[in-house]
Structures are given as structure tokens and as C-alpha cells.
Amino acid sequence: MHNFEYREPDTLEEVLALLGELGEEAKIVAGGTALVIMLNQRLLVPSHLISLRKLRDIDQIESSDGTLQLGALATLRAVETSPLVKEQSPVLAETYAQVATLRIRNMATVGGSLAHADPNQDPPVTLMALDARVGLASANGSREVALDEFFIDYYETVVRPDELVTRVMVPRAAPHTGSAYLKFLPRTSEDYATVGVAARVSLEPDSGVCQDCRLVLGGVGATPLRARDAEDLLKGQKSTPELLEAVAAAARQLTDPVGDSRGSAQYKRAMTGVFVGRAIDQAWERALA
Amino acid sequence: MTYTVVGKPLGQVEGPAKVTGAATFTADVILPEMIWGKVLRSPLPHARIVSIDTKAAEQMPGVLAVLTARDLPDTLTGRVVYDTPVLARDQVRFIGEKVAVVAAEDPDVAEDALALIEVEYQELPAVFDAEEAMKPDAPLLHPDYRSYPHAPEKFFSELPNVHSHVTWQVGDIEEGFAQAQQVFEYTFTTHSQHQGFIEPHASVVSVDSEGRAHLWISNKMPVRAQKLLADAVELPQEQVVVHPVCIGGDFGGKGSLMDAPLCYHLSKRTGRPVKMVMTYTEELMAGNPRHPATISLRTGVTDQGKVVAFQARVVFDSGAYAGFKPVPIVNIPGANSAAGVYGTPHVKIDAYSVYTNCVPSGHVRAPGDPQVTFAVESSMELIAEAMGIDPLEFRKRNLVQDGDLLPDGHRLEHVRIRQTLEAAIESSNWGKPKAHPHVGRGVAASYRHIGAGEANAEIRLESDGTVKVITPVPDTGTGAHTVLQQVVAETWPLPVEQVQVEARPELFETDSGAGASRVTYVVGQLVKEMTEELRASVCRVAATALECQAEEVVFEDGHCTVKGSSDRTLTLAQVAEAGSGKPELSIRKTQVNRDNPQVTTFTAQVVELEVDPETGQIKILEVVTSHDVGTIINPIGHRGQIDGGLVQGIGFGMIEEVVMEEGQVSTLHLGDYKLPNIKDIPPLKTVLVQEEIGPAPFQSKAIGESSITPIAAAIANAVYDAVGVRFYNLPITAEKVYRALRERDSNGE
């Protein structure tokens, strides 16, 4: 690892002031699971690390007016095991539980995993399907960004160098809504997803048709991909094998995967279709329950 | 036979140290004033080194030495053939080859300095495929290989880049094919697998004021390492002192010097002890993974379904150097089991080991066996199907029998393949209805020799009355020391606690170390004989003290007593005192077993699995592993070898691959090179077909390199049974199954 200066401010204000001062020369570190590897591999050589580890009160998991609020410093494990999350959004707890291993989930944080913007991660896919929003703060104020406008490219987000992710807000789902996240692991049971698919389906109780839906694809593009065309095909419809085939085809169309040791680009594209169908089926079933 | 200590599930003698963190592995060795070495590796697969500028690195604060080949003696090293430079001299031959080394106070500083070394390369044409490398116009990696020390002249070849061509034969292959009515030809390929030990290679060297090199090294053959280091750095062998350490997993891969010569040169230069620990990335780009192989089979069969001729051409990708191969043929001995568990009268096997600009390959548990077994056990099914014979029946018609000659020259005794195979079938769901469509079952079988080699030991009665066995064989995790403890305790008999085993490689001058499924056999047998000898000496000393005949002395609860008079008794500590100074109470011996015993071991496995036809994903529902075993000395250790080898074999068959593209490894950490984890293991039934026949002590046999071998073939055969697609290469990944299914569907309809 190269040499850097480690700063560990006690308050959010100090963090933001430092960020404003150091800008791109500094990297923020929270859990460190992704950053420390890149430092160790010498892929990153920042002059400063600004640690969030002494900050208090931004690791809370709360609910207000039906909106789930995940503090940026909440660990993935805290979300996975939170009774509140399990009650309000079981799919979110299920998704966080599928990330890497217990050790990583004990270290990695909600905010860090979004800011890192690795397109192969699990939580952003589900969060996007749940219409999550991200709270950002800088010395000059704060703002909110919808998660489906948050990611720009591989490992790139709209977060400015002087900004910090402070929280994630997940609205309560409408009644008669079911959600699912499926992670395809063809190699070993602990890996990045070859494909991850999150589906959220809201049904009209009387007709049983899909009133609203979200379909988000992970690991098959530069960012998690929201498959809007596929969603449109599903809206107002009942689930049939033919429809699901068309939805899967629309989703496949959107993908632009990178081939790697988890599968070639063609395979990832093909598997997107398979898991879109399976995720919708599961979400649909849950919506009926 | 009934035994009191043999057969007991004793925990490893190293257990308390290992579960508390007290056990010392090489990387745990911390010496006063110790510094760290880090290497700069070649980014190119084949190039001439034009210049190396180390000035800036040398001037960096905290840097104590920077060395290139120009600073070292012009030596080559290797486990048998010396073909590998300590640092690349003039030329690099693979991506990851060591070019320069830095020593610094701190490993981070050493890494900082590496970035300041400027190397100018001139690229040379490279070859990345063994078959291509054998063609007439291929670039030559080692034009001078015939002059390398210990290059086996007998196996030289005229083919480009082939450094060893070995032929094994039984009968007359032409005659065999003349007898055959049908001839079948198939080609299979297998890939590179890393040993996957959790401890990466580490070395520590401290050169003392008398110029002696003290060596700590993750090497399972420490006495050999002493000789190799001495040669590599041009020291007399007795100037190298190897200190014992625990080895954090071997699986065949830890027999080389790795960074030890560099530690020596840095230590000599700086006057400080030097430690080098490879990162796992270095392991994956420059370790010594399993040889990729291309296996072409030609099988002659009579109309009655009898295999009469079997010819195999096996091409191993040796990578850029052959120095990781530990056998005198400098080839992969497992190739001689390419004819499988069949008693084919006419066999010819040609194995070529070929230089390429890839990562140098080395030995991995049962070297060569999983590769050729995948080929032969797939081909048996293909042939059976083509001839309309049930594959199991076809196998049974051709099984090897007592008195058959193996290609390696062994005439077999006590062959129990039939029982082993039948036990596997009977314990599985073979022939029963299947729970789901796309469920398949596959079987495969293999054999493994019990290894030969040289054993050394010292055994003595200590003053506290314990019997101590001193061995040069280190603990690599297999429980060898526990087995030796049990052998001594049983032979004597003594309570196990009264027997201690200690690894002291520095006390011996030669030894084969651990490996090749040899330790229980060659070391166990020697220690058993020495135990009897020491016991006789103890009896004589005790008899004098007890005033009786030596024959009258008996051992009970660790005491020696005059037979029939329980009041006339001595503790062993008292005997030791009485015999103090007597040379016969400390025995030291060497024994060489040149040949593998005629008795071998057989394995048969049945895999039941389910394929998801939409994704190609394979889920193993059950594995039955059946083993031909003798007396089991330690059931915990014995089972551990079966379980661990099996999961490693599943990794080889469907999960693991060191992926290389033009010599560049892309699976460079354990997040990309995946090892099977605790959730990936299948339900397992182990069947032991036991008979007290074996060459090792108490009629025991080897087990360490058995279960890894047939599993990949059994998986391939089960996938075929499940979905009807046949695989000619490994690993069988979900994606390959998916593609094969799509291809079949698009061709078929």
C-alpha cells in the first residue's frame, strides 16, 4: 500500500469541510472492504483517506411516515438482521443477506456500497426496484437523488467530489405488492452474481393485472439497469408464459455485459432473460399472498 | 486383527498448537532485525531484457538492497531439472517471471521501490499452446535445454519445445490393433488448477556470521530443499540449515524453493534475516498449478466388447519451465494410468511435456491422474454406447485382474477393483427411478499406486521415559506424525501419550519428504522396524536392571515388568536412566524403497446430479465414493483425506480454472479463482471396501491421492446421463452445459 494521510473527523460537518478542501485527492472510507483492496493492489493512490468511522448517528435504521431510512454507515449485516427492515421490506433484508460473506457484511456499509458503484453488487439492484432515493450532503447543502439516476458508469456516480452519501430512503410498498431478488451463482455459492434481477410487482386486487412494476438488472451493464421497456410490457397485463418471454426479451435487449470468470457476455445476456422470468414469477406470487 | 491404538480416532498431535494459533508456519517466523523482500515480475510473456535501471529504487529511504540477475551467480534451479533462473537473466519466458528483487525495512516500502525500477524489454514471439509449441516453426523457449543439469537424456525429443517424451508400453500395440474389430478415437482437454492451499509460499533466510544459511520454508521436502538451495546459491550443503515449520497445505505444490534463493542473496547482501511471502495473486500468476493436458485416445475393441489395444498421446503444458516437476523423468507420471482400471493386453502411452510461454506447471495431488482419468472414463462410456453395451457392463468385462501388467511395469496383486466398483454402485441409486427429469448418474473409477521413496528416522528412549521419533518429514496437515505415533504405540505397545514425534529436518542429509502417497508406507514401515529394535534394546537394559531374561520383560501401561511378577517393575524413565549412555537406546536408520508395491489402491465413484436445462447449472445431489482400503490406522485422518480430495476434485471438475489468455492469467485472486466453500459440498456417502492387505504397517494402504481422481469423469458421465451432452473438456461449467444444450437443440430440430 502507498503512503497516505488518514483523517478521522468526529462530526459530519468536519468531514464535509475536509472533502470540500481536499476534493479528488481524498477518498472516503467507511467499512473499507472495497477501498482497502484497491489500495492494497495499488490501483488507488489517494493522498488522504477521510474516515467516517468516528461519526455517530448516521448508522441508524429507522422508519418515518412509512419510509425506511437507512443511515449510510449502517452495516449490511445491520440491514439484513434489522427487524424493521424484515417487517417493512423483507426483500431488502434478503438481498443484503446475499452479499458476500458474514465478515464483509459486518464491515461494509450501506452508503459505501452505493458510492463504490460496482455494477456487480446486489443491494443497488433491489434498492432501485424499490424506488429508493439517496441523500447526499456537502458543505454547501444537501440533496436527494433517485437511485435510478444515481449511477453513471462503471464505479461512477453523480456524487460530486465534495459530497457524501448520508442515507438511503426506501418508500413503503403499495398494498398487493410483491418483490423478489434473484442472484444467479452458477459457480460457487459465494460469488458476485453472474446476473442479479430484482422485480417488484403491484397487482390490482380485483382484476389481478399488473398495475405497476419495476424490473432492475444487476451485473449486466456499466450500472444496475432499469428495464423500463420490459416494465411497460408487463403493466396492465396478467402474467402468461408468452408475456414473460416478451418481457425477458426486452430485458435482454438492454444488457451490455462484460465477459469475465463468471460467464461470457452472451451467457450473462441469456441468463438475464431466464432470471427476469423467475424473478417476476416470484414477485407475482408474493403479491398474491 | 484387533489393535489397541491402530484404528483409534486420535486427534492430530499438532492439534492443540493449531487450534490456538501457536503452531508456527513460515510466515510466522519473526527474527530480530528481519527485513522484507518483494519481487518485480515480467509483464510480458516472452522478451529479451534490454536493460534494468534500479538506481531510483536503491535511493529510496528504507530500501536496503535491489538485486537483478547481474548481482547473482549464474545458476539455475529446479526440483529435478535445473532450468529455472533465480532471477531472469537476459530473457523472460512468462508473465510473472521474477526480474528484480528489493529488500526493505517494511514490505510496503519494498513495494514502493518496485515501482521505481525501469526495465526495457524487447518482445519476442511467444507460444501459448503446447500443441502449437511442438510444431516445427514454433519459437523455441529453451534452445539449450539438453545442457541443463539433470535434464533426463533418455527422454529427450526431436520435437520443438518438448523437454521430455516418455513412453510406457504393455504388449505390442500393433498386434493389439490387429486383433480389434473396432477402433475408437477421442480427444479430451483439461485445464490448469491451482493447489489452493490457504498458506501461500513463504521463505525466510538468515545468513549467520559463519556464512551458514538458516532456512525456514513452506516446503514438504525440507532435506531436498537444503540441497536445492545449496546448489542454487553455490554453498556446500552442510552450510544450509533447514528449520522445521508447519506447512499450510501442500497438495503436491510445495516442493520447490520459490523465493528462498532470493532471501539468501538479500540476507547475504544486507546482513539481515529476510522474509518473502508470496501474495495469492503471485501464487495464481507464478505458482505451479496443475498441468493442462490434451489427451488423445485410440482404443481397439473386439466385437465381444473386449478392449485389446489402447493408445494414448498425452501432451502436458509445462509452461515456461520444467523445474517444478519432482520426478526424474521430468514428466507427469500420472499419464501412465491413462489406460484406466482395465487389463488391456496391448497398451502404449506417450507423454510429452512441452515448454510454452505460460505459467510453469507443477504437481498437484495425484499429478496427471484426474486429467487422464477424465479421458479414459469418458471414452469407455462413448465406446460402450457406440457398441450398444451398457457402460457398466462394458467396464466390468475389461477390469484389471490379479497378475495383469500395468503400463508402469507393475504386475498387480490383490486386485479389488470389481468389489470397489460394485460397492459404489450398490450404495448409490444406480438403476433406481429418478426423482426428476434432468437427473443423471455417472460412474468412474481409478487406481493409485502406493508411493516409494527414501525414509529416514531416529527413534530413542528419552530420559523422561517417552519414546521419541525424529523424522525429517514435516507436518503438511495429513496427520503423518499422528500415524507414526500410533504405529510406534501399537508396535511396542505403549500408551500413545508416551510416544512423541518431532520433525527435525536439519538432522538428516537426504530424504524424500512428504508426497506421492508414500509416508505411511515408507516411513511407517521403517519406524515400525526401528520400534521393534529399540524395544528389544530396552528389554535387554531392563532385564539387566530387573535381573531377568530379556524375553521375560513385558510392557504394561508404559511400564516394563517381569512377566508373572508384577512387583518387579520399572518405569521407562528408570530404564532410560539405567541405560544412560548406551548407544542402542537411540537408533537412526535410512531405508530406500525404490519401487511402488505390487498392491495398489482402487477408487470408484458414483455421482448423481441434476441439471437446470434453462441455465446449465449443475447441482450434485449425492456422491458415493468407494475405496479399496487396508487397515485404517487413523480413521479421522483417513476420512479427512477422502473428503478433502473429493471436494478438490469437484473443484477441478466444475469450478476451478486458472484462466489464461495469451499467457496472462485473469483469475488473479480468490474472488475470481473460486475454491469450493462449505455450502458447495454435496451429500457424501463413503464406502470402505476393507481387507487387511496392504504393504504399509499393519496391512494399511495409501489414501491421500485417491478420491480426487475419478470425480470429474463421474460428473461428466452423469451430465451425459442427465441431459445427453458429452463433454470433452474441463471444467464443466454451467455456461458450457448451457451452450451444449443450445447447440444440440438447434442442430437436432
Next chain:
Amino acid sequence: MNFSQTCSISAGRQKVWDFLMDMENVSQCLPGVESMEKLEEDLYQGVYKIKVGPIALKFQGTLKFEVRDEQQWHAEMRAEAKDRRLGGGVRALLEVDLTEQGPDQTEMRVSLESHVLGKVGEFGQPVMRKKTDAILQEFARQVSERLAGE
């Protein structure tokens, strides 16, 4: 890693050729070129920046015209550069072939063989591949836009 892009440009072959033979134009069309200066005939030195998420690479090195074969409408450029901060490097060969499709229409095929060395080459291969492909695409787009616009 090998890449190729083919595009159709609304300009005559000679015009496209002349445009591409001017390194000034090439460097303007290649996203990431920060500076480019001529050292001698057909030899340039420059700085090239590329960002893969948080990893910012700054390559310094040379670009050399190795082949200008106007008869075959074929050119080759070789780039060799290093990143000093991360201790990595890149070696690349860019080939351009032009085919006449009409008096004012030319097909341009660019192919790139590149080797990313060092840490980024080791750990970032899949994403680097994607990035390089995007750069080549952008290069082809820029060339055809600039020429069509004239």
C-alpha cells in the same frame, strides 16, 4: 485484447486518408488525449488520460506511425506508454484500413491490439476491455462526424 470498429464515412477516400494522416486530427478524435507533440517525422509524444471509475490512469509515452501505405490504404500506429503513479503501462497497435464505397463514401475499419500491463491489466481486464471498446467507438464516431461536417 483485440478490438475493431467499422464505420461508413460520408467523404471520399482520399479526403479521409489525408485527415487520418495528420496526427493533430487523430489526437482530437481520440477521447482522453491530453497533449500530443511532434518529436520527429512520424514520432509523437503525448499524455493520455483514462478513468475507470475511481482509478485514474495517466499514460505518458510515444505514438509512432509505422506504416503509411497509401497504395493499400492501410496505416499502422504503435503506442507505448507508462503510468508512473500506478506502475502500469500500455502497448497498442492501431491499424486503419479504408475501402471506397463511392465517390463520397468510405468505409473505415480501425482495429486495435492492446496490452494493458501492470496492476490495471491484472485486475481490471474486463472493465478495461469495455472501456477500450467504447473509446474506439467514439474515435470512429468523431472521425466520421468531423469529416461529414466539412
Next chain:
Amino acid sequence: MASEKTMTRTIRLRVNGKEHSLDVPSRRLLVDCLRYDLGLTGTKEGCSVGVCGACTVLMDGQPISSCLALAVFADGKEIVTVEGIAREGKLDRVQQSFIDHGGFQCGSCTPGMVVTARALLDANPNPSQDEIKEWMLGNLCRCTGYYQIIESIQGAAGEASDA
């Protein structure tokens, strides 16, 4: 890139119940701090990327990868390493069970296994086989094939830590 001086910080931490205050370079990994600054070499480094689990330690009671943590992260924290599992020379039930059931061979994954298994049994004294697998998922072992590790943990289940 290579700065002239290494930046250091003073950290205070409790390791296996003992207070330490030490100056560490800001780039020092926790695994190296434990092994080389404090001499606790029981914790092993395997993969260096948080995958293999050999470097597992407990930070405030939770298993973490000490190869992914900077030493400065441990400031003010309570760390337990494998050396802190046995108490007063007496092996913990988990440790004894790993010996009795063959839960290790070479021993290089064992420190991480023991620490992780101890944390499991503290959180869930009677885990099911699936719960064991889920919890231990991130600890790789190449020797045993895991079957005897599962049995070792089952063998130690049922009671709280002896300590």
C-alpha cells in the same frame, strides 16, 4: 507516489483483553499490526482480499477480515484473535471439538475457523447444519472438504463458551 516519510497514527485497542497503545503507519493493515506489531501470528493471511477467512478476528464481537481493515480502524475497539479463545491454558470447547472431529489438517484456515465458529455458537448455541453453512460460508478450507468442520461445530454446540 512513494512519499519520503511514512505517516503514522497512535491507536489504542484491546486485544484478547489486553490494552495496547501503539504508533502504526496509516497504511498498516490490521492483520499485519496483529502479527508483526503485537506478535500475534495465530491470525493468518491467505488471500489478502477478504475471501478466504484465514485472517478472521472478532472486532467488538463480530467476525471481520483483518486483511481488509486498516489498523487505524481498530482504534478504540475490542479485538479477539485465535490466541484469545482458550482461557488460562484450557482449550475452548470449539477448539477441542476441532481436534476430536478432524476439523483441520494443515491448520492454516483453523484460526479463522475457530474464531468464526466461536462467534457462531455465542450468537446461536444450537445452530442447524444450514445455519452452520451460512455462517461459515466465508471460511475456506482446502484440506478437509468441510464435512468434519461441520461435525466439529456440531460437536461443540449446545452449551455456551466455557470461558
